Amino acid sequence: xxxxxxxxxxxxxxxxxxxxxxxxxxxxxxVELDALDLRQWAPGKHRVTDDxxxxxxxxxxxxIEPIHAALQAxxxxxxxxxxxxxxxxxxxxxxxxxxAHEQHLILLCxxxxxxxxxxxxxxxxxxxxxxxxxxxxGALAALxxxxxxxxxxxxxxxxxxxxxxxxxxxxxxxxxxxxPHYTRPxxxxxxxxxxxxxxxxxxxxxxWRLERAREFTRERRPDLLK
Numbered sequence: 093x094x095x096x097x098x099x100x101x102x103x104x105x106x107x108x109x110x111x112x113x114x115x116x117x118x119x120x121x122x123v124e125l126d127a128l129d130l131r132q133w134a135p136g137k138h139r140v141t142d143d144x145x146x147x148x149x150x151x152x153x154x155x156i157e158p159i160h161a162a163l164q165a166x167x168x169x170x171x172x173x174x175x176x177x178x179x180x181x182x183x184x185x186x187x188x189x190x191x192a193h194e195q196h197l198i199l200l201c202x203x204x205x206x207x208x209x210x211x212x213x214x215x216x217x218x219x220x221x222x223x224x225x226x227x228x229x230g231a232l233a234a235l236x237x238x239x240x241x242x243x244x245x246x247x248x249x250x251x252x253x254x255x256x257x258x259x260x261x262x263x264x265x266x267x268x269x270x271x272p273h274y275t276r277p278x279x280x281x282x283x284x285x286x287x288x289x290x291x292x293x294x295x296x297x298x299x300w301r302l303e304r305a306r307e308f309t310r311e312r313r314p315d316l317l318k
Contacts (some may be wrong), residue, residue, distance in 0.1 A: 093122075093123045093192075093194065093195060093197075093245060094123070094125075094126075094194070094195070094196045094197070095123065095124070095125050095126075095196075095197045095198075095199065095238050095241070095242070096125075096126050096127075096128055096166055096196075096197070096198050096199070097126070097127040097128065097199045097201060097231065097234045097238070098128050098130050098159070098162050098163075098166075098198060098199065098200045098201060099127060099128070099129070099130060099201035099203075099229050099230065099231045099234065100129070100130050100141060100201070100203050100229065101129075101130045101201075101229060102127035102128060102147075102231075102233075104126055104229075104231040104232065104236060105127035105231055105234070105235060108239075109125045109126075109127065109233050109235075109264055113239070113243060113248065113249070114238070114239065114242055116247075116248075117242050117245065117248045119228070120247070122242075122245055122247050122248055122307060123242055123245055123248070125238065125242075127231075128158065128162070128166065130158050130162055132162075133158045133159075133161035133162040133165065134155075134157070134158040135158075137156065140155070141154055141158050142154050142155060142203075142204050143151070143154055143155055143203065145246065147263065148179075148234040149205070150205065151204055151205025151206075151209055151232075152204040152205055153204060153205055153206055153307065154202060154204055154206070154207040154211075156204060156208040156210050156211055159207070159208075159211050160198065160211075160215060162197070163200075163215055165217070166198060167198065168196055170194075170195045170196050171195075171196040171197070171198055171218045172191070172194050172195060172196065172197055172198070172217045172218065173198045173200060173215065173217050173218075174198065174199050174200065174216065174217065174218045174219070174221045174250065175200045175202065175207065175211065175212055175216045175218070175220070175230075176199060176200065176201050176202060176219075176220055176221075176222075176225075176230035176231065176233040176234050176237070177202055177206075177212070177219050177220070177221060178221050178225075178226050179212075179219060179221065180219030180220040180221040181218075181219065181220060181221065182220075182221055182222075182223075183220045183221065183222045183236075183237060183240070186239070187220070188237070188240040188241050188244055189244055191237075191241050192241050192242075192244040192245055197241070199230075199234040199237060199238065200216060200230070201229055201230030201231045201232065201234050202229065203228070203229040211268060212217070220233075220237060221233075222236050222237065229309075267309070267316050267317065268305045268306060268308075268309050269305060269308045269309045269312060269313060269316075270305060270308075270317065271300075271301035271302070271304045271305040271308070272304055272308070274286070274289060278290065281302045286287065286298045286300070
């Protein structure tokens with residue numbers, strides 16, 4: 093699998109792509125990751141990528157020409173191009189699982205006041221938002237999507253069951269938050285690990301974890317249970 097992030101600020105991405113799980117996945121050849129500077133496809137001496145909006149208003153709008161040129165250069169028949177935008181459909185674990193099977197993802201990052209609407213209308217396959225808020229640019233959102241997808245690629249995580257047991261994982265059918273976790277020491281500042289986790293009774297432990305997951309979900313995300 094290959095994921096390329098098209099952004100005006102590739103430096104934001106390079107650090108994250110070279111650390112932790114993403115670095116290990118790259119080093120093991122499980123995924124190709126890169127961040128490309130959109131300015132290299134902007135025409136003229138000054139590599140201008142934005143202009144004033146038609147109709148007036150605050151801010152600047154990203155121009156379509158550099159984006160079109162970039163996509164012509166990197167897009168392949170099997171590519172899926174995704175625009176990161178607050179107007180996109182909400183990103184979810186289900187979408188991450190879907191995209192983990194793609195061969196080539198191109199994550200296009202907006203900036204300034206927005207992106208020329210003709211990009212969304214004619215040049216991309218999907219539009220995603222990571223939440224009901226606005227970021228300065230889409231590079232951070234693209235990194236979130238990249239991380240969520242890469243960890244689902246077979247072989248990336250040390251334990252194949254880890255991703256399935258996460259909040260919104262396959263074992264919970266996406267409807268439960270994860271159960272609480274504990275590790276050594278058994279007692280810290282008088283705070284004890286629940287006795288059931290020390291019992292060695294795997295059936296009782298599984299029951300306790302499911303009950304706590306349901307409790308967490310009822311308290312924090314009751315919408316998931318509807």
